[in-house]
Amino acid sequence: MAEDVTKTAEAAIVAGGWAGVRAGVLQALQGSKGYYAALIISGMLFLAAVAAGLHAKYIGTMHAYGASREVPWGILISTYVFFVVTSTGLCLVSSIGHVFGVKDFMPIAKRSVFLSIMTIVAGFFVIAFEIENPLRMAVYNVISPNLTSNIWWMGTLYGAYLFFMAVEFTFLVMNKPRIATAMGFMGVISGIAAHSNLGAVFGMLHGREFWYGPYMPIYFIASAMMSGAATIIFFTWLAYKTNGERMDATMKRALEVTTKVGILLISTILFFTAWKFITGFVGGEGKTAALDLLLTGSYAFNFWVLEVAVGMVIPLALFIVSRGQNLKLIATASALMIFGIFFMRYDLVIVGQLVPVYYELGVNEYTQLLSYAPSAHEIVIVLGGLAFVGLTFLLGEKIFSGHKSEIH
């Protein structure tokens, strides 16, 4: 029975259009026990996050979250950054193939576009519980825009980005590659604009030495590509693993070239990070205090082990050793990268706030660096965001039959 449905779905997908999607929905109802278990667990985590978020709003975020007057941005902001960086990266990596015509990258494109939509929606989901008044945002973002605000540009451009990506995916499913490519191009433009504005949200804060400067927008774009490469490699591998299928030669080739993108971008970010530190140490007392936190202080484990080793150096070594051929090594590397990058975003957002603004004034109130720890509410919301990506990935694989439609 299941096999019949699969065959029908594949036939429909090849024929193109929404008939395939309909068949895919039917196919989603046919799954192994493990598949259902994963669906239920991620679905429940997602619902728990909704409950935690609503509860936090009800009792007041001041009580529910770990953030404070001095450290107003917590793990929800960093997780939002994590998701939208991943989304932008997926968009950029997928565009190499189906927007800019590099054939080797084409097999991963459709899944990338799908995941880029789901990761940005996850980002919006998480930040909806961080923003105190989302309803006011909906109204005043439109009728009272502040054009000097990077947050405004970022939000507006990401809205446009989501629209273009959604339309692009729709046309990909309908097998209308020309419109899809045009939309993909618009997605790339708005994605880069939105994402550099997100970097600028931090880079334009001239009272915060750790972030201030042109470094952040540039770093954000480069690190988006790194995230995108890791995410598409991991989820492609996972898709084939869960479906128990063998990859064909074109898909293997696609992962091989994406691995090369990964190697290039990890090297770039390592280079950026090294120079960030080297230049930072000739900065003011506040900046060096923040860098010390990462190098030798309470964030040293996060930095050296999670960011540098797990997020970059080990994956880089595995990618190189794998020669783009050994799928197990590649998949392990990409999973490690995603894990490490999550903490990279966390450290970036949190450590930037831990030096009190009056630190250099030498007053008794601020002789120590500040601290932040995520609350249970915040952690559940973060897990819910991750679960949302897992849930939609699982459903997407079935509904869109492994995202296999050919792109010409």
Next chain:
Amino acid sequence: MLLKRIKTEGLKKEDPGIIPDMERRQFLKMGLLITGVFAGGGILSATSIVNRSFASSREFAEKYPYKPHYSMVIHQDRCIDCELCMTACVKTNNVPTYGYRTRILERDDPKAADRKREFIPVLCNQCNTPPCVLGCPTKATYKNASNGIVMMESKKCIGCKTCMAACPYNARYFNEETRAVDKCDFCFNSRLSKGEKLTACAEACPAKVRIFGDLSDTGSEVYQSVHNLEKTVWVLRPEAGAKPNVFYTKG
């Protein structure tokens, strides 16, 4: 080099390498004498705190963009930490217990020859290039076009807290009751707009620490303090580049 020293005066712990106050004043005077009256005007504008920390150009200091241009000069050494200013602020502006619009920081110097501790009142600096206003997505916080006060329009605040992260002076907190970020507005809503001349904190201070007034009025006490060669005047965190309107001095 000398200019640089003056600029950072009061921002660092006492450092024996820095020339003591009196010596610097003498030196400045000597400089004026040596250079002579011809250059006097130029030196005046070069050494006035207004040009260095406050305004982006000389023209700005000569012609203030706001009328009145509200400002506060804080006589740091007069503060005894009685906190009457804080109490008055809380009462006047309905500040909740979990927040504050102004507070008094303290700095110890065990090696000092006179008092071992000094108090530094802080509040919103009503900056001329406020990072909070720059970052706010919905113009919920904005510069009042006539008097330069950094205001809040609570109903527009989405609660993204960018302004809190942006503020170089930790002058903002999220008010659960109004569901908006709250901050000092020099008592504009509670007092100035109703015809009062002083902020609640300035009025409540028994030691005349907080001098409030109009910087564009050459006869005002704040103008006289800021444009006074005899006095060393500084701002907090000039390196943040926000060009604050709250000045600090001693004596």
